Amino acid sequence: MEAQQLTDKIVAVGDAIRALKAAKDAANAAQIAAHVQELLALKTQFKELTGADYAPQQPKKQQKKEIAAPPAADGDAPTKSKSQLKKEKKLADQAAKKAAGGGKQAKQQKQKKAKPSESAKPVESAAVPSAADLLLRQTEFQRQVLSSGAASSAQVVTPWDVEAEDGVDYDKLVEQFGSTKIPQEMVERMERLTGHKAHRYLRRGYFFSHRDLDVILDAYEKGEKFFLYTGRGPSSGSLHMGHLIPFTFTAWLQKVFDVPLVIQLTNDEKFLFKDQTLEESEVMAWENAKDIIACGFDVKKTFIFANTDYIKEMYPQILKVQKCVTYNQVRGIFGFTGSDNIGKSSFPAIQAVPSFSETFPVVLGGRKGLRCLIPHAIDQDPYFRMTRDVAPRIGYLKPASMHSKFFPALQGSTTKMSASKASTTIYISDSPDDIANKIKKYAFSGGGETKADHEKYGANLEADIPYQYLSFMLENDEELARIGREYGAGRMMSGEVKQKLIDVMSEYTLDFQKRRAAITDNLVSEFMSVRPLEF
Structure with a gap:
C-alpha cells in the first residue's frame, strides 16, 4: 500500500x-x-x-483575494492609488495582530478552543474512560x-515480555488495562458463598484484579453453574514455581465452587513463537500435563487438551472470531510486524475460543451460554480483552477474568521467573541441593549490606526475594507475619530467611514430585479424552 x-x-x-x-x-x-x-x-x-510518524495534514487556509491589480504584462507593478495603499496597510496590521495572537476576537476564539462544548470534548477528558x-x-x-x-525507565508487560526497572507497578497496570481491583469485600463474599477460607493468594493480594468476577458471583448465588478455563504454553519439560500460581489457585476454585474446568495446552503457539519443533512441543505438552494433574485437579471435572488434538472441535468457533478481527487489529493489540509469520496473527483466536462453552459440546454436555471464569497472569490480558470485544458480536457471553501478579525472578522483582533462564529458575523437578544452591547464589536480598546496617535499618521486605517467595508459599498467616516483623526490624538475618525458604521449597517440591511420579500415561489419557464432565 x-x-x-x-x-x-x-x-x-x-x-x-x-x-x-x-x-x-x-x-x-x-x-x-x-x-x-x-x-x-x-x-x-x-x-x-x-520512516516518519503519521501527522494529519493541515487544511490549507483560503487565500484572501489580492486587492492590488495583477502585474502588467511587461512585469512592472502597476501604480497604486492612496486608497489601495491604505487598505493594504490596514490588512497588513490586521494580519500582524492575528499572527501575534492579539486582538479581542482572537483571544475569544482561543478561549473557546480551550473550553470546547460538551459534545466536542475528547473522550480522554471524561471521568470514566x-x-x-x-x-x-x-x-x-x-x-x-x-x-x-x-x-529501561518504564515497565513493559506483554504476553512475551515482562520488564520493570523498579518492579512491576500493578496499580499502573490496573489503570492501563482498564481492569478492577479485587476488594476485600469480594474476597469475603467468596468465603460466604463457598463456605471456605479464601486461598492465601487472595488473602495476600496475589490475585489482585478482575473483570466481571462480580457477575460470576451473582450468577453462582442464583444457583447458576459456570466453568473455569486456564492454560499453559509448553516450552520446557518441567513447570517452574511461577507456573504453579494459576494452577494451584484454579484447583482451589474448582474444589470450592464445584465446577468443571478446561485446560488448554498451546503446543501450536510454542511452535510458532519459539525455536522448537512441533514434535518437541507435543512431548513437552504431555509432560506438562502430568505436572498440571499433580496440582490436584478432579479427573471427573477436568478436560485437558492440546490444540493440535482438539482443533477439529474448536475450528468453527475459531473461524467466527477470526472473521471479526482484522489483521491490523491483531497487529495493534499484539505488536506483530510484517516480518512475523502468519501463524502468529491467527493464534489469538485459538486462545480465545475455549472461553465459550459452545467450543465444548460434548465436554460441557451441550450447555450453551455457560459463563466462563479465567484465572491467569496479568500479562495474558490482551488475549482476553480481544475475546471480550468479540464475544457479543458472535452471540456469546463475555468471559470473566482474575489476574495474578508475577512470581518474581530470583535476581529481583524487575521481571518474572522464566523457563528461558534455567540457571536462575526453580523448577518443580529440582532437587533440594539444586534449590539450595540457586537460592544462596542468586536470590536477591533486601537485607542490610552489613550486619550493623541490617540490625539498625532492618530488611526491605518488598525487595527481598526470599521473603516474597515465602509469602507465596507459606500457608500460615501468623508465621509469615512473624517472619516479616523480625526480618523487617533487623532481628532476623538474611541467611535465616533464605534457609527457611530452602526448607519450605524443598519440602513442597519433594511432595509434589511424589504426586507427579504416581501419574501414569493412562491417567493423562483419561484427562485428555473427550467425554462429558460431571457437574
Missing part, C-alpha cells in the same frame, strides 16, 4: 471513530475498539513505509516504550 493510500485509510478510519463517539451510544464500544486497533496498526504501517480509550492508551503506551527503547 502506498503512502497516500495509507493516509486516506487513516483519515477514513479516524472519521469513523469520531462519528461513533459523537453518537454517544454504549453499543458502539466494540466497534470503536476495533477501529482504534485498526488505526494504530495503520499508523505503524505508515511509519514502517515512510471508555473501553476503546483504555485499549488505545495501553496499546499506544506499549508501542512508545518498545519503539523508543525506553524500557
